[in-house]
Amino acid sequence: MRRNPRDLQRYTASERANHWVVGICFILLALSGLAFFHPAFFPLTQLFGGGPWTRILHPYVGLVMEAFFVIMALRFWRLNVIERRDVEWLRNVRKMVDGDDHAMPEQGKYNGGQKVLFWGLVIGMLLLLATGLLMWRAWWTPPVDVVRAASVVHAVAAVWMIGLIIMHVYAAIWTRGTIRAMLYGTVTRAWAKQHHRGWYRKMTGDNS
Numbered sequence: 001m002r003r004n005p006r007d008l009q010r011y012t013a014s015e016r017a018n019h020w021v022v023g024i025c026f027i028l029l030a031l032s033g034l035a036f037f038h039p040a041f042f043p044l045t046q047l048f049g050g051g052p053w054t055r056i057l058h059p060y061v062g063l064v065m066e067a068f069f070v071i072m073a074l075r076f077w078r079l080n081v082i083e084r085r086d087v088e089w090l091r092n093v094r095k096m097v098d099g100d101d102h103a104m105p106e107q108g109k110y111n112g113g114q115k116v117l118f119w120g121l122v123i124g125m126l127l128l129l130a131t132g133l134l135m136w137r138a139w140w141t142p143p144v145d146v147v148r149a150a151s152v153v154h155a156v157a158a159v160w161m162i163g164l165i166i167m168h169v170y171a172a173i174w175t176r177g178t179i180r181a182m183l184y185g186t187v188t189r190a191w192a193k194q195h196h197r198g199w200y201r202k203m204t205g206d207n208s
């Protein structure tokens, strides 16, 4: 895509690479995890070299995703601290969904919805990691009841995460001009002014 010199930089190349490692691992984990979850999804194991290979690879891909997620969360957590204006934004979210976003309180780099999603992802990631490690019997042998409880929580956390990521991707597509932020790193000034006016003012010094 041709870059307009007036566009604003939203993500560095390293932040984008970090995000996409997490995103690609997440898709691989969802596909392999679903294959363990129900026989109807078992054919998905073909993507990973069959049942045993899927079983071997899934936890390692999980560790890669967790490690890169920790780096991403350390980079972004400060920008996701929930403020008063975010609560106000969340109260009015219905209006925005109905297309009337002019009365919404001004937002910084992320809006209230993105921030809630961020902390929802952090909780899901912690649960997946803790329960995944507990049931990784290639390395240790916890009591069977612990493995059983961990697998239930792991499945619930996975459904939670898949739901959140569906919302995340939907919102990114629905808000036109957002996907390119994670592809090329830049957004237009008009996009920034409309969706994240506080961030726009900070980046440009334009207080109009």
Ligand code: HEM
Pocket: 010, 019, 022, 023, 024, 026, 027, 069, 072, 076, 080, 110, 114, 115, 118, 121, 165, 168, 169, 172, 178, 179, 180, 181, 182
């Ligand atoms: C695979 C499909 C995905 C797509 C198409 C996608 C798309 C995007 C886009 C376009 C942004 C920029 C939003 C903005 O700057 O306003 C973004 C930000 C972000 N994404 Fe994704 N993403 C995907 C998967 C994931 C996954 C799997 C995770 C983590 C589990 C994730 C976590 C994040 C985080 C933490 C941010 C920064 C927003 C914030 O901190 O609130 N994404 N994503």
